[in-house]
Amino acid sequence: MFENAPEESGLPVDPTNLQERSSAIYKECLKDLVSMAAQASISVDAEGRISSWDETAELLFGYTSDEVLGHSFTMLIPDDRLHEVQIVHRVLERGASVHGFRTWRRRKDGGLVEVAISLEVIVDCESGKAIGCSTTIRNLGAVTDSMEKACTTATEQTRAQRGLVQKSVFGVVSHELRTPLAEILGMNELLISSGLNQEQEDLARHVQCAARRLLEVVNNFLVQADIECGRQRIFAAPVDLHELVRRIGDELSPAFTQKSVTLEVIFDPKIVEPVYTDGRCLQMVLKQLLSNALKFTKQGRISLQVLLDATTEGNEIIQFRIEDTGEGIPLEVGAEIFQPLQQGDISDTRRYGGAGLGLSIARGLVELLGGSLYLERAQPSGVIAKFTVPVRKQKST
Numbered sequence: 400m401f402e403n404a405p406e407e408s409g410l411p412v413d414p415t416n417l418q419e420r421s422s423a424i425y426k427e428c429l430k431d432l433v434s435m436a437a438q439a440s441i442s443v444d445a446e447g448r449i450s451s452w453d454e455t456a457e458l459l460f461g462y463t464s465d466e467v468l469g470h471s472f473t474m475l476i477p478d479d480r481l482h483e484v485q486i487v488h489r490v491l492e493r494g495a496s497v498h499g500f501r502t503w504r505r506r507k508d509g510g511l512v513e514v515a516i517s518l519e520v521i522v523d524c525e526s527g528k529a530i531g532c533s534t535t536i537r538n539l540g541a542v543t544d545s546m547e548k549a550c551t552t553a554t555e556q557t558r559a560q561r562g563l564v565q566k567s568v569f570g571v572v573s574h575e576l577r578t579p580l581a582e583i584l585g586m587n588e589l590l591i592s593s594g595l596n597q598e599q600e601d602l603a604r605h606v607q608c609a610a611r612r613l614l615e616v617v618n619n620f621l622v623q624a625d626i627e628c629g630r631q632r633i634f635a636a637p638v639d640l641h642e643l644v645r646r647i648g649d650e651l652s653p654a655f656t657q658k659s660v661t662l663e664v665i666f667d668p669k670i671v672e673p674v675y676t677d678g679r680c681l682q683m684v685l686k687q688l689l690s691n692a693l694k695f696t697k698q699g700r701i702s703l704q705v706l707l708d709a710t711t712e713g714n715e716i717i718q719f720r721i722e723d724t725g726e727g728i729p730l731e732v733g734a735e736i737f738q739p740l741q742q743g744d745i746s747d748t749r750r751y752g753g754a755g756l757g758l759s760i761a762r763g764l765v766e767l768l769g770g771s772l773y774l775e776r777a778q779p780s781g782v783i784a785k786f787t788v789p790v791r792k793q794k795s796t
Contacts, residue, residue, distance in 0.1 A: 439538075442521070443472050444531040459514075459538055461507035472534075475504045477511060479769070482716045482789050485709045486771060487518065496520070500771070501539065513539040580614045619760060622683070626763035631680075633767050635791070638678040640705055640717075641666065647686050654693055655701075662689075663702040670707050674715065674790035680764045681788065684772075685719065687761040688784045692723035695782070699724035708787055715792055721784045761786075 439456035443449055449472050452464040460467075460475060467474070473484065480502060487497055497518040503511045515537045523530045584607065591603045625631040644664055655662050685703070692701045701723045708718035758774075765772045765786045772786040 439536040441472075441534050441536070442531055443534060445529065447471050447473070450531065456536070459506075459512065459536065460504070466507075477503055477505050480504075482709060482711075482714075482787075483771075485716070486787055501766075504536070515539055576617050577614065580610055580617065583610045584614070622760050623763070626760065626767070631764070631767060633677045633680060635675045635677060637673040638676055638681065638790075639673050640670065641672070643678055643682055644685070644703065644705065647682060647689065650686070651689060651693065654690075658693065658696070659698060660693060660696050661700040663700055665702065665704045667704075667706045669710075670705065670715065670717065671792045674717065674792065676788060676790045677768060680768060684761045684764050684768075684786065685721075687758070688719075688721050688786075691758065691761075692721055692725065692782065692784070695725035696723045697725070713792055714789060716787050716789050718785060718787045722781060724781045726780065 439459045440451070440453045441449060441456050442451040448469055449467045450469075452462070452467050457463055473481065476484065483500075483502060487500070497516065500516045500518075502514060502516060504514050505511055517535045517537075519533045520529050521531045521533055522528065587603055587607050587610065591600055591607070595603060622631070644666075648662060648664070651662070689701065689703065701721065704718075704720040704722075706718045706720065707715060709716040758772075761784075762772045765788065768788045770786050770788040772784070775783040775785070
């Protein structure tokens with residue numbers, strides 16, 4: 400920062416200039432810190448035009464109020480995030496609020512800043528109609544070049560250190576648990592096919608089921624570690640959604656049959672297939688959510704709807720909606736249920752098993768796919784899990 404300081408050049412030092420320079424640097428850093436910590440408040444009218452813009456918004460985005468008032472709020476949204484407008488609009492249409500929605504927004508200088516957005520509908524007291532929305536935007540990252548570089552460096556160093564520890568720990572888990580578990584499963588299959596009597600075969604199949612559940616828990620820990628360490632990558636390829644759902648249904652069919660729960664699948668005929676996305680990650684999400692729904696559903700049905708939420712030239716936004724008739728989730732649980740090792744109730748682990756990673760993994764993978772995952776209470780009972788994923792109708796060239 401002071402590599403060209405006067406004392407290094409052999410020239411006399413001017414204390415006044417040095418003090419002014421230090422003061423300017425201090426004020427700039429303070430401006431950055433205020434921009435990072437404070438919350439910007441803006442309002443948008445019913446036509447989507449920005450109607451109010453505070454000083455914190457100026458610091459965060461670099462625009463003055465004169466430059467944005469009366470303009471569409473989409474000027475702040477990157478092109479690859481425009482699909483979020485329709486998603487949020489549907490939530491607000493139901494009279495619901497949006498809290499802590501994590502995304503990216505564009506600054507005047509073209510840079511991107513990670514933010515958490517909360518929105519509340521503004522309703523006219525006399526007519527009862529929505530006349531706009533109040534938006535609070537909290538900066539989750541640095542916005543200036545210097546702060547961005549420092550933040551990126553620190554993040555990369557922390558991620559690298561954490562990745563080394565995680566890689567070491569979960570490498571041991573992989574070899575010390577997954578390998579013998581695979582051997583147990585293989586040898587037990589041979590045992591089952593070796594001509595056991597009925598009682599012996601039943602016991603061996605119990606061992607097989609227990610080993611598979613344990614292997615699934617180990618695999619979930621490894622996937623969660625990959626997501627947290629940034630090692631999980633997205634690879635888009637042609638995906639046949641009908642075939643993907645059929646494979647998941649075949650895999651979970653024994654569990655559904657055992658509990659006498661019916662799986663209903665509904666496809667929107669307007670969806671153009673194949674779609675381009677990461678089929679492996681999408682399959683993991685659907686399997687996690689369907690398994691979670693089945694775990695808490697004693698009887699009845701679980702429905703999976705694959706719907707066309709929105710479409711643009713060359714792109715589609717697919718909504719997956721999973722609804723069960725289980726016990727539901729307490730309203731007070733909120734967003735905590737998406738945290739790793741969390742379940743709806745402290746007694747759920749004892750009653751239903753599992754490590755409480757399913758929803759955390761599902762949300763992490765959905766966000767990597769560019770979408771959002773929400774949970775709602777169904778009526779009269781049960782849970783609705785909804786997530787949207789942007790896909791391409793044809794491969795980009």
